[in-house]
Amino acid sequence: MLLPRRQFITQASAGVAGTLLAGLVGSVPGCTPAQSAVQGKLRGAGHALGHRLRTPGGLPAPAHTQAVDILIIGGGVSGLAARRALHQLAPGRTTLLLEMEADTGGNAAAGHNARTAYPWGAHYLPLPDARDTELLAFLQETGILTGYGPTGLPIYDETALCHDPAERLLLHGHWQAGLLPEAGVPAADRAEIARFLAEIERLRRATGPDGRDLFRLPLDWSVADADARQLDTESMADWLARHGYHSEYLRWYLDYSYRDDFGVPAAQVSAWAGLHYFAARKGRAHNAPPDAVLTWPQGNHYLAEALRRQGDGRVQANTLVFSIKEINNGQVEVLAFDNATQQTTRLLARQVVLATPWHVTKHLLAAPVTLPPLAPLHAPWLVANLTVAGYPGGPGQPLSWDNVRYGSPALGYIDAEHQALRGFEGDEPRSLTFYWALPTNPLDAVAARRHALASNYADWRTLVLTELDLMHPGLAAQVQAAELWVWGHGMVAPTPGYVWGAARQQAQQPLLGGRVHLAHTDLSGISVFEEAFHQGLRAARAVLARPANS
Template identity: 40%
Template sequence: MKAELSRRDLLAAAGVGAGALAVGACATDARPIPGTLGGSDFRRGHRVRTGQLPEPQGKLEELPLLIAGGGVAGLAAAWRLVEAGFRQFRLIELEDETGGNARGGRNQVSAYPLGAHYLPVPNREAGALRHMLRQFGMITGEQDGAPVYDPYQLCADLEERLFWRGEWQEGLYPVAGLSAVDRADRDAFRRTMSDYSRATGKDGRPAFAVPSAYSSRDPEFLALDRLSFSQWLEQRGWRSPPLRAYVRYCCRDDYGTEPEGVSAWAGIHYFAARRGWAANGDGDRELTWPEGNQRLVRLMAQQVAGQVATAKSLVRATADNDGVIADVLDHRSETTHRVRTKAAILAMPRFVAARVAPARVPADASGYAPWIVANVTVARPPAGKGTPLAWDNVSTASNSLGYVVATHQSDSASGGPTVLTWYLPLSMETPAAARHLLLQRPLESWQALVRDDLLQLHPELAGAITRIDVWRWGHAMIRPAPGLMAQAADRLEDAVRPPLLLAHSDLSGLSLFEEAHYAGVAAAEAALRHLGHPVESLL
């Protein structure tokens, strides 16, 4: 690795030629590495697309309510139903376990995430989520009216570090070696985002909120959706390479997409929407666990365990005057049975719902970002010049998003073995080309890519990498392209129209835990009202 990055290197980090890491790497060590190649079950997922489905067999089953999809939104819907005292439902999930892209894994060293790995302290407006966190013991009380979070659930110090100009520094924005233009662009950007964070629309709502359903629908802010984030930055004249590299990192981190493909509204939302509400100055912190957000989805799943059936897919759903006719495929027995239900919640991505219930969900051209997540077991923790090991570790010289340390909350400083969870959104290719790469590339090639990236950053790990487990996400998250966000309010309103209700983070255009949770709760409460069950809204 170079000891110092030039301006050309920074431009490369901002996107010029950055696809090289995503499509190939030259292995520095030919020895085989133990590990597995996993991912969501695309064969099961593609059954609806191919249309090769058995006809329904057996007696028609009657059921008050069906939830199809056991990701965050489906589990949140089920959690809300049980919270309201309603258990006359079934949740079906295509995979062998629930959790969606918040799933995790475990080995002899530690639990680790397979996807989403943290939850920012929620905003004041996120009442339903805060209610759940209080129920799970993550909010332990109040102080001066603000929630008090269990300190053991909050990310321990040090939270973030950045490899910049040959050494590690605290934070994710360079602090040294900036030109006068770099500093001016950085300061102007920060002031603008602070202004947007405090802004209120003519409808009295904050310009940007989390969940986004609480955001202003003022045309002044919605007009931002007509531009890409890159175009918006160009209009402002902000071309500083460190700023552009940082913005690129943030867009890829939350959206899996380059700034050129991100709506300016979504880009600004990343920086301006989070106003975490907590006592003790904890509002800008994150909740995290060794297994990442699997902690949250497992707690929800435990509440509804008796209502969950895995390895089952909803393959057809049709609404009529009496409710919904649903055909459910059992992937273990390869049989389909038919269910009549008074209402159904389709807690699945929009492109899947459009195939399952085309009369309810029109097809659209939304794209989905593919990702690679690798969990790297090492005999000793990484080191490096400058700031010591943090929870989140990012390099300006890599096209990956760096890694988080699974054991950070407990013993990351002990010097013993740990697991590094390494992230790479395949954002430089088209989603279709990236998904083809996911299916064709063997485990050994992915392992070499991950190993080389880590060893370039941490040569001291040579000989210490003992295992690399690779997980593929073909449709990890919706891409918030220009034109998508301005229609979010209409999608969210339409989603809670019974008897076929929709629940997914796709509805907001932002693949965030808070968005999926909100959509699930909203669908559950609408279903309860439709079924005549009393419910006092948490939203």
């Protein structure tokens, strides 16, 4: 059960790790891992630099002016995909990409320890829909898609396809294979789960009156049908209740799935998005089952780096954009602060792709621009990369790529070395990446984020090690390092009304006389690689729809 938001805030603000833990992990008799020996530090996306957006008057006046053809702001997957598309579709045009962080990739960030690279955020891509030819072309150019089989289905690089065993769930003290609860689940619950899966299968195949799939990725390719979109007005939890789904095992599985991809449980997700989550997955491959995923030790940073290589034009990191406005001659004036030189440059751009999250975008585009009333909910996230001297075993299924505890408020961990093509000695250290979508709701999201960012390293370490001990009793004592990252704004949650509300549709329209094009997963309402890739592509096409010299 998730801790009610207000209770979490009260406890977090008390600043006492034990109180915070009692709320988030539950009562843990006798669990006091020896922690002070565990080394590491707390990181996060450039909060200090980003927060200077709140007081732009404190940033220096421009020292130079520079003209650019196409300026891309934000080097996450959306911005990098726009840059790659612009290079491929219009190789003669020049681009400049500005990124606030020291590296591009955005939420698809990665780090490493002495043993391996590991993800700090996005870590996998499910098999793409074979009809998404643009995404497939990117994967082929990257070498992940190696060809097509006799049936016409893509063949994927075996080293990128998640190896066996892929998933395990700690349920009733036993590790079962797969995350859908099975071991010891009563017959009535199994029947309900089977009914839900049959309904998903029906929706997966369903098409609307216009012949389009009811659910597709990217989501804007789904059927444009008022009846289907009606599902966006209620919560997934209400939809489940209305359709007689009460099984605690099914409800847990769905809450887990939505927290894993959206950061929030079924009660905060629209029914359209909750059904889309399962029914839009239509990936197929010649050499893998439909539910296979593509993953790398550094997670989706691998894909972000490939996008960057396949683009062209200068990339300038450590640079905070803090103002965008239209000037008299129809150009766009952008002010950018270089954190390395501590100087501001005034850039005059013909066209701008603005690939920043909405909480940034709305600060950059000040009045007189009228912005759509988009109000995305972003849950804060904790990601922890642990180096553990012992093997995370237990009864049942062995260590898998994804390892989850039934009933946990956390999301479990990924074995960062799962794709390593070598054997492991029994006592070799392991690198585990923990994921935790911290509870939030629209009424107190700001306070929740503030408290998440204010909590200290020791608080978070206690939280993670206690969860580890619940999964593997005694293992927390063998943790050598715990590197932590808190995302203040993890990813957008598709709350009721967000995906098919008017504000999201308006946000796809160009601004500032058609010269500024927004591109970010906040404009999709679902934050996955496929959406980011297509956001970038859409923005690049919108840029090129305007004559180069206008």
